[in-house]
Amino acid sequence: MTDVPVDNAASARTSAPEGLTLAEEEELRSELAKVEEEIGTLRQVLAAKERHCGELKRKLGLTPLDGLKQNLSKSWHDVQVSNAYVRTSEKLGEWNDKVTQSDLYLSASSTLEDWNEKLTQSEAYKKTQETLSQAGQKTSAALSNVGSVISRKLGDMRAHPFSHSFSSYSIRHSISMPAMRNSATFKSFEDRVGTIKSRVVGSRENSTDSLHSPSGAGDKPPQDNAPF
Numbered sequence: 573m574t575d576v577p578v579d580n581a582a583s584a585r586t587s588a589p590e591g592l593t594l595a596e597e598e599e600l601r602s603e604l605a606k607v608e609e610e611i612g613t614l615r616q617v618l619a620a621k622e623r624h625c626g627e628l629k630r631k632l633g634l635t636p637l638d639g640l641k642q643n644l645s646k647s648w649h650d651v652q653v654s655n656a657y658v659r660t661s662e663k664l665g666e667w668n669d670k671v672t673q674s675d676l677y678l679s680a681s682s683t684l685e686d687w688n689e690k691l692t693q694s695e696a697y698k699k700t701q702e703t704l705s706q707a708g709q710k711t712s713a714a715l716s717n718v719g720s721v722i723s724r725k726l727g728d729m730r731a732h733p734f735s736h737s738f739s740s741y742s743i744r745h746s747i748s749m750p751a752m753r754n755s756a757t758f759k760s761f762e763d764r765v766g767t768i769k770s771r772v773v774g775s776r777e778n779s780t781d782s783l784h785s786p787s788g789a790g791d792k793p794p795q796d797n798a799p800f
Contacts, residue, residue: 592600629639651657671677691697
């Protein structure tokens, strides 16, 4: 089988709807061609306008994000002024009024108010509130005392050498809380500090005596200068 060329005009005429004459068909085709040409021209004009718009935005420093924000704002404004949004807002307002004015809502609100009033006026609530207030005050005072003690101790350590800090100031005078000072933990800690202090002082005195005593220098005979 070989390919047989087909005339497009003839096939178009054969596929034309029934009831149209050749003159009407030609007129419709001519009008269709004009409309398609106008559409192409409008597309070219629209593309040129879009390019010009982009250049103007670039010169003004406007970014695509700004355009998106403007479009969203405009869309939201259009939604707010639309009839559907207005009717929905009115319906919601009516439902809210009906709910807040209903007997069930009013009785529930009054019941909650009564419970709240009874709770705040109860003895348990008052005692709990007083206890929490006193605990907060005691905690604040304790933290303030500890902070002042630490600050004073650091100042003393900066003002005096470490070797004389134990002999000049006792830890007993740096703590202002009697309960902590009289506790067994504090006493054992103080005993340990005293033991360490006595050891440090004794070792220092022994080292000083050994350096200045003449017997220490005479125990070892002087070494002869050995040859290389």
